[in-house]
Amino acid sequence: MGTTIFDIGEEGRSALRLPALDVPEKNLTELIPAEFIRKEDAKLPQVSQIEVVRHYTKLSRMNYGVDNGIYPLGSCTMKYNPRINEDTARLPGFASAHPLQGEELSQGALRLMYELGEYLCAIGGMDAITLQPAAGAHGELTGMLLIKKHFERTKGLHKRTKILLPDSAHGTNPASAAICGFEVVHIPSDSRGLVDLEALQAHLDDSVTGIMLTNPNTLGLFETDILEITRLVHDVGGLVYYDGANLNAIVGRARPGDMGVDIVHYNLHKTFSTPHGGGGPGAGPVAVVKKLEPYLPVPRIVKDGKKYSFDYERPHSIGKIHSFYGNFGVLVRAYTYIRMLGDAGLKAVSTNAVLNANYLRARLSKVYKAPYDRICMHEFVLTTKGMSEELRTLDVAKRLIDYGVHPSSIYFPLIVPEVMMIEPTETVSKEELDQFADALIKVAQEMKENPQILKEAPHVVPVYGASVRRLDDVRAAKEPILRG
Amino acid sequence: MGTTIFDIGEEGRSALRLPALDVPEKNLTELIPAEFIRKEDAKLPQVSQIEVVRHYTKLSRMNYGVDNGIYPLGSCTMKYNPRINEDTARLPGFASAHPLQGEELSQGALRLMYELGEYLCAIGGMDAITLQPAAGAHGELTGMLLIKKHFERTKGLHKRTKILLPDSAHGTNPASAAICGFEVVHIPSDSRGLVDLEALQAHLDDSVTGIMLTNPNTLGLFETDILEITRLVHDVGGLVYYDGANLNAIVGRARPGDMGVDIVHYNLHKTFSTPHGGGGPGAGPVAVVKKLEPYLPVPRIVKDGKKYSFDYERPHSIGKIHSFYGNFGVLVRAYTYIRMLGDAGLKAVSTNAVLNANYLRARLSKVYKAPYDRICMHEFVLTTKGMSEELRTLDVAKRLIDYGVHPSSIYFPLIVPEVMMIEPTETVSKEELDQFADALIKVAQEMKENPQILKEAPHVVPVYGASVRRLDDVRAAKEPILRG
Amino acid sequence: MFEFIPNTPEDQRKMLAEIGLKDVQELFDDIPKEILNKFKPTSLEPLSEFEAKQLLSTLAQDNANTDDYVSFLGGGIYDHYVPSSIPHLISRGEFLTCYTPYQAELSQGTLTWMFEFQTMICELTGMEVANSSMYDGGSALAEAMLMAKNITERKKFLVARSINPHYWDCLKTYAWGAGLELIDVPFTEDGRLDRAFVQKEVASLAGLIVQSPNFFGVIEDLTGLKDAIKEAFLMVSANPISLGILAPPGVFGADIVVGEGQPLGNFQNFGGPLLGLFATRMSYVRRMPGRMAGRTVDMDGKTGYVMALQTREQHIRREKATSNICTNQALMALVATIYLAMLGPHGLRRLAEINLQKAHYLAERISPLPGFTLRFSGPFFNEFVVQSRKKPARILKALREDGFLGGIDLAPYGVLDGNNLLIAVTEKRTRDEMDRFVKVLKRT
Amino acid sequence: MFEFIPNTPEDQRKMLAEIGLKDVQELFDDIPKEILNKFKPTSLEPLSEFEAKQLLSTLAQDNANTDDYVSFLGGGIYDHYVPSSIPHLISRGEFLTCYTPYQAELSQGTLTWMFEFQTMICELTGMEVANSSMYDGGSALAEAMLMAKNITERKKFLVARSINPHYWDCLKTYAWGAGLELIDVPFTEDGRLDRAFVQKEVASLAGLIVQSPNFFGVIEDLTGLKDAIKEAFLMVSANPISLGILAPPGVFGADIVVGEGQPLGNFQNFGGPLLGLFATRMSYVRRMPGRMAGRTVDMDGKTGYVMALQTREQHIRREKATSNICTNQALMALVATIYLAMLGPHGLRRLAEINLQKAHYLAERISPLPGFTLRFSGPFFNEFVVQSRKKPARILKALREDGFLGGIDLAPYGVLDGNNLLIAVTEKRTRDEMDRFVKVLKRT
């Protein structure tokens, strides 16, 4: 372990023969002034093709993905990534299309984007959409820019400076708002784990641009007062931004648009099954109500008769937020998924996502503390607080690894101490849920009987499991070694 | 471990939705007599798609392939399988072509086969070829049938009944000959490890159809008397069959056709880099000298101007030996490989295959006994005979697994006791050779110092290595459980 | 240096030093000079991967394929849908680049799926034991014949003339090689085996070879056949997809069941690689060709798998082996395993039903057309023979121009008089495609 | 049941019993009835995988692609050859289906390649530290601007008008959002940044943004720029392939180097997913956006990797984070890592040379043609602007009919007067293709 590709190979090896230069070769300095020419080659690895294949095959085996077992990261919706998505995204007409080849030669891609936009609007109950954002946070930023544009256009920007955020919000929410210069005001959660309505009201005035709301929230709870919240915010002229990261809980049965929200982002890499790729790419389309449509990024994709085209003539648009049209390849995957599921499938997604979460909650809340012990949506939180003097949730997570399953999200949301945030998704079987629950229950027992084994976890185990023992994060922060 | 797909899933699950039936559905018994209809469904697994993907991903991780490290099985040429081969073989024009779509619509496939035949003839120094055999043994059988046909046509079959085989021959050789009813006569090897010329001569008379010769032989030695051997066999009217499984040793620098052989089979899954697939598919084209061409299987691929076609009008052909034209997808891979290498690449293959083998031999013969300690070709044999009272080569092999490398072939060829037959191929790096040699040398030391650890090997180790401990073969033979 | 060969000149220098040689040429001193001097290269220049890809793409584009054409071709190879998961899974290096599981502890993946495959093939065929693959449907049938010969020690075989003529050709070749006698069994007007003929030839019979659905797509009546031929072997070649609805040959007393496994999730591959299926009775297991995985335990008593009954095989038994097969069609068997796991029992049955229903839909629309009749009256699965007034070549040409691979002209096979087209219909064919197909037929 | 959802009705029943509910509807009781009642479905019927594949294939066929056309399109996205090994390796489920390496011990594969990637990007750019990806070249440039603003606490940026106009559009959007002032720096007749203009605007400058090779393909002269702007940030966007032969921005004192990593083995993907590259000085590492892997040791002292300096990131620092980025473009960074490992130092240099030589070959053949001139005199890499007498739309149409994607018409960008075509040449273009291209130009 620890071996990088730089530790492999020998001077002079290469893994790819280049096509022959079939034009007369000129002296380099005839073409480029000598002072612009690189003096020393970049120190890249020198390896043959088999060494590349072996090295990255080996690295892959030191990873754990959805394909390896349950991966119940809360707020991440680590569902199965159908292989058909990969194949459709790699069709040459998609993978080898150039973004500037012209509308006429891109009708298939434009139609796909147009229709995907329509589907997402229908799923969200919204009026118009941009597919440009490359991830959820990028969508949030787009949303903040839309809010800013709205108040600029309606001449409210001078006094409207604040954005309200429940304290359970994901870190990207405040970070996105901050880029636009909005002042972030945190709204506490109440004992139900929901937005504290009184606290909200206390902050509502005409200095507010709006609220960013995650629903179901990051505790896995549906904001039951959402109609009241959106009304209150609208009453002071504010806009409601809906973080749709948790759409998996309600897809096919309830729509943000019917809750009074103005802007919503979707995470295609969560709800719509596109693979997470070790951290990305994703896609974070943003849908809006009619009145915000003029501000959406350019180009928009429009349809005229049977012809699709890019519309750049949008004087009030916030402009572009991606070099081209967003993560098109991710859009192809989501399109494929939505078409395969249809309405019945989409509804089955939320049904089973919520069922699975509640089943786990029912089994685990007997052993761990569920701070909000009630029917949850697609995910729920537990805490180890009070279960041990010496052990933390981190130790529980690391010990879970020894049982061949991936731990849940931990230490998020910030408002629950020693939290585990568990989202099984609809694509795990009951047997896998039981395997995960059994492991977690076993670990709870070990907390009492054998705390040392948790502290030393994970242990290195065959086939699946850790490839190293517990790693020293502190050292990595103190003396960062960030390149070889 | 031990879990099969049948142990997973639940009644009612399925991993694939079928296309809707878009024609009016009739009652089954209107279409098929009731007595022909299956009463009970086949008991197949009932699993969702994610369960399929997880199960087979997990199974794959319990395997070790060329992609995982050195795989020095003697006589198997476990070289790197370039990924480009997979991509060219899966081009729709190849993978989704139907064998009976007609010559006119198959010109690309026919051209590929025609040209591959030409290349293989040129590489082997032969006159004509069939690409039909699906593997080496299938090629051998084809060769035996050609010999039989030759003597049938030349009216020699009544007296010619024997086939000569060096005792170092691969088991497929005698088995293939036996199918044709030939009597197998074993020729012993002499002290050099080569065909004993005297013994050969003693058996040469007009009862002989010919000889099956592997060259370099399975001890990794070039039959230095080959010109003499082929001459002697020809002198009594016999034919020489050349088992080309070991062509990797000489490709690009010497040709069976220049050694006086009449028939040669190639193993495309060895010399020409097509993947072994867990046991197949391979391809075993058979090339012949001019006089045997009329007997080659139908159809032959012929070229007329720019047009390629199938020729079935071959009255003296032995007939068909494959449902269609052989393992076409394997042929595409070999074609790709040969075109990428060109002459310079082919020569570099044998240079480095032989260099690597000799390097390992030089290092290892200091510790293990090399029964034929001289310059070898692409492979060599060692024995553990005399190194330990209680340990066998099997134990050495199993212990090697603990070091993360794949053992060599063992117990073949049969003429060397406690043999290891080591073929590194040209595609391993010196570092990997050293890693393998170091491990084998370490194990030799352990044989003396810690025999028990060898007996208990392999141990279950993380990332790579065994997924189970040593398995009970005897039990599997005594009480065979061959299905779940 | 070449991308597939790691050795650099410096590596070579170090290695030669260890060996005690000066030059790589010396490694080849054992090869007689006369041989080396005769060497002639191929005159091929090396190509970069990109150039090779371009070249192969050009060749591939010179073939029709069933993505671009709407295919009604069958005759042993069928245009079924291959689920995306399959190529993805079998492309994993650990499946693709390993060999025969010689070291069981490093091959539990392969051995486990082999065991699964064997189980599934037993289930499909109604037999007790299956091997883990043969080369193809044709050679599997030939191997069945050789096994029957070995067990019965007889040489006379009856072969239904309604079997796939490509298999029939293979049988002839093998039979000639092994000195066996093949007697053709004719078929009757319904397209099925002439049972009366069989009755007359039972004496000293080694076995009867029959295919169902046969080459004409017609389902043979296997009832009572085994009784009729007594101790002679009943060998049945079956389309595995059809076994989703058809009673398995095992229930009719078959001794050996073989088949072509391509339809089980394998691409058509211009006819190869294919997948030979082979199953028999447990009592014959030690006479059976081909590799098998068996369940056992490891030193800790944990379940694991090994290659079983290797003493049948050529590397141990040599000229007395049950077969010469060594390298088989493992990867295609893995494909079939995953395919059957994906479908499950209900899926396989439904798939068979869809094939059946669609084929009958098309047959019913073609048979009333003037100039076309269904050739046989027997029940059929997903394939049928149409007799036409016009030459099939002309009809196929018209169809081709409209984007159809319209079927197989049976003229070259010489088994049927007149103009005959073999037409197959899989689940991939839509009603719309079939209706358009019929329109073209009408026009011709 | 759906193939992606394992639960059977029986599973559901058991689970509901454990939860203590009767019906799945009860799980959704928290959702206000008014909301549920308003729900409207999309009216999409489920499709089988086969049907979906057919549908998507139809859509894909409705796009040109650079397999079927000979492409001279660039402008930030290039038709380089993608080696087969790359899609195969990144398709391994363990790479494809994992997420951000939150549990380092189960993510050593991802963390190791991140570390490798960071190292390679440092090597290419001549910088000290790199993150593990941004969304794309455009947003990477915008993030560089935000970082410069945060560190310098200034708001005025000079932006070379010769940068990619798509990036320029992104900068405008971000700048407006963050309240920054952007001043365009014109370019001179050789197609390069007007240095005199820069000199005049140095006061209270936060940073200068320049691209090299710039949008016109011209290599900017970066010498002395950092000295000219003093403590203001020099931000350079670079084409990573060009860095095989061009002196890295680091040697010219760049503070931040960004770029579009698509050319490093990624498909063109109709413009996404792409790969934002981002590198800076070690002294700014704690102000840098994006994820990074760092080397550390495990409990046994063995080397391993973790996510480093997470305290910069939004999940800890929230509104004070260096960026809002969370999900990034990891898989594309893995592609780039494998690509650079495959090429090696000599391969990358040679690849850059081939691009350069071929582009110049074509430019030299176009420039003497009547009605065509090279627009700029400055040195260029693999792309150049041709000014034409005729309208580019007409020229492109003629080219298209001959199978060429002939270049980018620069009219819509409004940065150049007259008729201008941007033409890119990669290693995939053969001399024959270029000669045919020139013939078509001659004809038009």
Ligand SMILES: Cc1ncc(COP(=O)(O)O)c(C=O)c1O
């Ligand atoms: C609730 C919530 N909002 C926003 C995000 C940010 O989405 P992304 O990572 O796609 O930028 C996440 C991501 O995990 C999230 O869980």
Ligand SMILES: Cc1ncc(COP(=O)(O)O)c(C=O)c1O
């Ligand atoms: C020397 C030799 N001959 C023949 C064969 C048989 O080839 P195949 O396995 O392709 O049938 C082998 C296979 O290992 C071999 O090593």
